[in-house]
Each structure stands twice: as structure tokens, then as C-alpha cells.
């Protein structure tokens with residue numbers, strides 16, 4: 540069994556690749572970017588992974604359902620309501636379904652499993668916790684929810700800090716702990732280290748399980764050279780006092796991962812990664828299209844058998 544810790548747009552590629560090469564994978568998803576909007580509970584990373592595994596994901600945007608329309612948010616705008624978050628009309632059904640079940644007393648784990656089944660996702664998806672954890676970005680204009688920083692403000696403000704509200708009280712889901720204990724390999728997807736994996740590592744009970752499993756945990760670097768493959772990871776890493784490089788990623792994961800897979804072009808960095816007590820493995824870590832996703836997945840699944 541392989542478990543993968545995932546964020547959203549970067550992670551979903553490897554999640555899909557692994558699902559194409561192995562039947563027995565479980566995805567543990569970030570919940571720090573979840574947000575209440577219009578009375579609905581929206582879980583962007585869980586939805587990206589669910590849509591990705593159900594062949595529903597809009598590949599161009601990297602989020603939402605392909606071919607979706609946006610009449611709901613357009614109408615909200617006309618009615619003078621804030622409408623900065625892109626909620627597609629079909630996507631909206633997911634949030635209504637989820638919120639209805641939560642209000643009936645189901646846990647986020649139960650809802651996530653049910654939604655994945657209903658939508659046709661091919662692997663098990665679990666939220667890291669059933670408790671609410673919120674990633675908060677500090678800027679010179681004050682604190683704001685990660686989604687407000689990223690979507691509403693277009694990631695423009697300077698970032699002075701990143702915090703995970705509620706993480707100190709949150710407990711990992713029961714099934715999350717079980718799969719980490721049982722898995723022959725736990726993969727940390729190429730994800731935003733601070734904003735996608737950070738909220739999970741901030742949950743004490745989850746972090747402890749990973750520390751125990753460390754020799755079975757392999758992370759894939761989202762940074763090549765001194766740049767992320769895409770997105771705002773550099774801003775968050777700098778704010779967290781990390782060097783923007785595979786070595787910076789290693790320093791962040793050193794207690795929870797036994798090895799880090801880096802790009803072949805970053806081989807000079809291997810020595811610095813090993814100084815953190817981690818093995819540095821080199822592979823082609825850019826995933827372009829299903830073939831690239833499956834190639835990296837096969838490499839990682841192979842590591843799981845060794």
C-alpha cells in the first residue's frame with residue numbers, strides 16, 4: 540500500500556500517475572486551504588484531487604470541473620456580493636453536497652469518501668483531519684486566509700509569516716494514522732511545502748506518525764534550482780525562513796522524510812541534503828502529461844518495493 544500526502548495542482552499530477560500504476564493508494568489531503576463561502580464549506584485541495592482522480596478536472600485551470608459554467612458567481616456579482624472565488628456551477632453541487640452532509644453530523648472524512656465514490660474517483664481520499672485548520676498569511680496589510688491572499692489579492696502582498704490556525708488542537712483522522720502505520724511507502728507529493736504540506740505537519744499527532752515512519756517517507760521536491768516549478772512557493776518559503784532550493788525543502792522535511800527526490804540537474808545539492816540526514820535521489824521530476832506522471836509514479840512505486 541502506498542500513501543501520498545497531497546496539496547492541489549502540483550500534487551494531483553503525481554496522485555493520478557500513482558493511481559495509474561497502483562490499485563492500492565490512499566491520498567491524505569491538505570485541509571488548510573478549506574474555506575467557508577456563502578455558508579458552504581469549500582475544500583479546494585480535496586476537490587482538485589477528487590476531480591483529478593475522477594477525470595473531471597479542468598486541466599488548463601488546474602482546478603474546478605472541465606467545461607463548467609460560472610452563472611452562479613456572475614449572478615452573485617450582479618447582486619453586489621463578493622465574488623472573488625471561482626465557484627463553477629457544477630462544482631457548486633460538490634460544496635452543497637458536502638455542507639449538507641456535515642450539517643447532518645457526518646465527519647469531513649465520511650463526506651470526502653462519499654463524494655469520491657459518487658464522483659467516480661478511483662482511489663481513497665482522506666482529509667488530514669476532521670478538525671478545522673486554516674492557513675493564515677501575514678502581510679504588511681494584516682492577516683488573511685490563504686485563499687484571500689492567493690485568489691482575491693493575486694499573491695501580490697509581501698508575506699511576513701504563515702501560520703496554521705487550529706492546528707495545535709487538531710487531531711489526525713483515525714484512518715490517516717492507520718494508513719501511515721500500514722503503508723510500505725509514504726510519498727510527500729511535489730507540493731507547496733509550507734502552504735500544502737505545512738498544515739499537515741503542524742498537526743502534532745500526524746507529525747508524530749510521520750516521524751515514526753520516517754524511513755518509509757520519500758518527498759519529491761517542488762523546487763528545481765532556485766525556483767518552484769509553478770506558483771507562490773518561493774514567497775511562503777522565504778517567509779518561513781527557508782532557502783528556496785531543494786536543500787531548503789530538505790531542511791523543512793528533515794524530521795519526517797528519509798529521502799528527497801530532486802531533479803537530475805540539482806545533483807550538486809545532494810551533499811547538502813545528506814547533511815540533513817536524508818538520502819538524496821535523482822530523477823526526472825517534471826511531470827508533463829499522463830506519460831510524465833506515470834513515469835515518476837513508476838519510479839516512486841519501484842522505490843516502495845525496494
Ligand code: GDP
Nearest residue numbers: 546547548549550729730731735767768769826
Ligand atoms: P497548490 O495547492 O495549488 O499550491 O498545489 P500543490 O501544493 O499541490 O503544488 C504546488 C507545487 O507543486 C508548486 O510549488 C510547484 O512548484 C510544484 N509542481 C507543480 N508541478 C510540478 C511538477 O511537474 N514537478 C515537480 N517536481 N513539482 C511540481
